[in-house]
Amino acid sequence: MQQQAPPLPVAAADKTPRTARGQRTVRIILDAAAAEFGERGYHDGSIARIAQRAGVAIGSFYTWFDSKEAVFRALVADMSRQVREHVVPHILAAPDRLSGERAGLAAFLDFVRTHKALYRIIDESAFVAEDAYRAHYVSVAEGYATSLAQAFGKGEVSDGDWQVRAWAIMGMNVFLGLKFGVWDETRSTADIAAAAHALISDGLAPRR
Amino acid sequence: MQQQAPPLPVAAADKTPRTARGQRTVRIILDAAAAEFGERGYHDGSIARIAQRAGVAIGSFYTWFDSKEAVFRALVADMSRQVREHVVPHILAAPDRLSGERAGLAAFLDFVRTHKALYRIIDESAFVAEDAYRAHYVSVAEGYATSLAQAFGKGEVSDGDWQVRAWAIMGMNVFLGLKFGVWDETRSTADIAAAAHALISDGLAPRR
DNA sequence: CTGAAACCTGAACCAGGATTCAACTCTGGA
DNA sequence: TCCAGAGTTGAATCCTGGTTCAGGTTTCAG
Known part of the structure; x- marks a missing residue:
């Protein structure tokens, strides 16, 4: 009775897509990241380049992932x-x-x-x-x-x-x-x- | 008859110590690098910290190694x-x-x-x-x-x-x-x- | 003893790249 | 049709940390 309906009490400020649109974008970024890290490795891989591969702005990347390490973990x-x-x-x-x-x-x-x-x-x-x-x-x-x-x-x-x-x-x-x-x-x-x-x-x- | 006596014709600008003193320093840096990279890994490891561990100035590091990657390879x-x-x-x-x-x-x-x-x-x-x-x-x-x-x-x-x-x-x-x-x-x-x-x-x- | 080569010093420079943010566009339910 | 929330945008910021460089200091052969 403590936690109520408000979507996702604890993980409130999380970055889970709420829409099919968002879900699609996450998937695209993940694939782009796989390609980028696969080719250049973690450290030579860059967020800017991942965003580019994904055809998405850098800001969008940060809408879905907290950091470079976060995508990598995902x-x-x-x-x-x-x-x-x-x-x-x-x-x-x-x-x-x-x-x-x-x-x-x-x-x-x-x-x-x-x-x-x-x-x-x-x-x-x-x-x-x-x-x-x-x-x-x-x-x-x-x-x-x-x-x-x-x-x-x-x-x-x-x-x-x-x-x-x-x-x-x-x-x-x-x-x-x-x-x-x-x-x-x-x-x-x-x-x-x-x-x-x-x-x-x-x-x-x-x-x- | 083309290359003469002048010490080390090809590898001229190399960084091999010419003295016992230099040799000692290289060894110290190498050990410091091992400790640093062992603890923090390659990317979180820093040249400044390696130099510090070795009790040597950053410049000295570059006297013996061309780059971060170079020490690592060594x-x-x-x-x-x-x-x-x-x-x-x-x-x-x-x-x-x-x-x-x-x-x-x-x-x-x-x-x-x-x-x-x-x-x-x-x-x-x-x-x-x-x-x-x-x-x-x-x-x-x-x-x-x-x-x-x-x-x-x-x-x-x-x-x-x-x-x-x-x-x-x-x-x-x-x-x-x-x-x-x-x-x-x-x-x-x-x-x-x-x-x-x-x-x-x-x-x-x-x-x- | 002496000078030139070998070494050492570390502040300053700089590039690369992660992260931020304020404004803009889409989308779907009412 | 309308708008609030969900997504998107990318230039600007910021900072880490590798690398440079213009002298000092040490060493040692002669």
């Missing part, structure tokens, strides 16, 4: 979601966790190759918005850990240290994404995924 | 070397490649825990000096690849895709370093290394 959240949405279905569609891992990596690599900006932005967030970066990877790692533990329940993987395994596999994927997604596109993503799958699945120990 | 090279120098011996001292991998990871984690600045700087170089970053990881990956191929020759590891394996393992180590070296020190490094070793060595496939 972007990180946006992308974190996009990657997950793209990759997770591929994992789930697979018959078992291990081949799911393979499908997931292939999907991830494909995604990276077509969304280099996004990839770079998430990585740079480590230095611009550490908490956002951490949040992203911690949540992904947790997803991995539970998923693996479940797979163990079904007898699809061996027992082991879920936490370490989750971070290890995640790191693996990220670096393979960097190398074979961003830097070097000469090899097919399926190929890479297969090789990585073999490693994760059977390890390096010599066949006995 | 730092990355310096650290790339340091990490390698610290870790490689541990790998070589092991009886075989696979247990070497374990020792190497443990050493790496220990190093990270005591040199968080360095770790952060190398990572940030991806955005400040991409080529330096690339050079660092490409060279490490190459080291891995050849080392693994050699181990295969001795029958210590199975056959496989060396390039993918190298990048995968490197990524694994980097992320484990981030998680258990920088962010979370609750677990012993030996512990982490053991778990990672088990993963790399035998994989996730259920025991048959």
Whole structure:
């Protein structure tokens, strides 16, 4: 009975669009920011240029975002979601966790190759918005850990240290994404995924 | 017969110290820069503050480095070397490649825990000096690849895709370093290394 | 001892770019 | 049709912080 009808009591002076028009503008700015930061990085990226790309005045930018860092954070959240949405279905569609891992990596690599900006932005967030970066990877790692533990329940993987395994596999994927997604596109993503799958699945120990 | 004795024909206007005194100053500035960039990151780090930490005038800084980016690059090279120098011996001292991998990871984690600045700087170089970053990881990956191929020759590891394996393992180590070296020190490094070793060595496939 | 090269000094300069703001235009409900 | 609120505009402000520069000080070979 304390807070009344007046729209959004706490976050009163917030910058949420109240209209379809506003929503559209926010989306446009966000995309422009993705392009700008993707190309020039956070610090060489400029608000003026973002506004220009968006075909909008600088003032409009500040109508929707408090600061340069604010857009960047919004972007990180946006992308974190996009990657997950793209990759997770591929994992789930697979018959078992291990081949799911393979499908997931292939999907991830494909995604990276077509969304280099996004990839770079998430990585740079480590230095611009550490908490956002951490949040992203911690949540992904947790997803991995539970998923693996479940797979163990079904007898699809061996027992082991879920936490370490989750971070290890995640790191693996990220670096393979960097190398074979961003830097070097000469090899097919399926190929890479297969090789990585073999490693994760059977390890390096010599066949006995 | 074109270039004569005059000291350093090509790199004439370079900034290499010609004296022990100068050398000392460069070292001091480099250390101050490591501390500054380690704490504040590249962009929030300032030359003025670096000079202050070093107990040196701003002008002196510019006697030895052309720009902010220049020190940063020098730092990355310096650290790339340091990490390698610290870790490689541990790998070589092991009886075989696979247990070497374990020792190497443990050493790496220990190093990270005591040199968080360095770790952060190398990572940030991806955005400040991409080529330096690339050079660092490409060279490490190459080291891995050849080392693994050699181990295969001795029958210590199975056959496989060396390039993918190298990048995968490197990524694994980097992320484990981030998680258990920088962010979370609750677990012993030996512990982490053991778990990672088990993963790399035998994989996730259920025991048959 | 001496002078020239090597170093050091830090106030002042300046560019780039984030942020502000006062006025203007749109839009949709009554 | 009308207008209040929602959006838009972009020149002007402001400030941070990298870089310069015109001398001083130290060092050391001869």
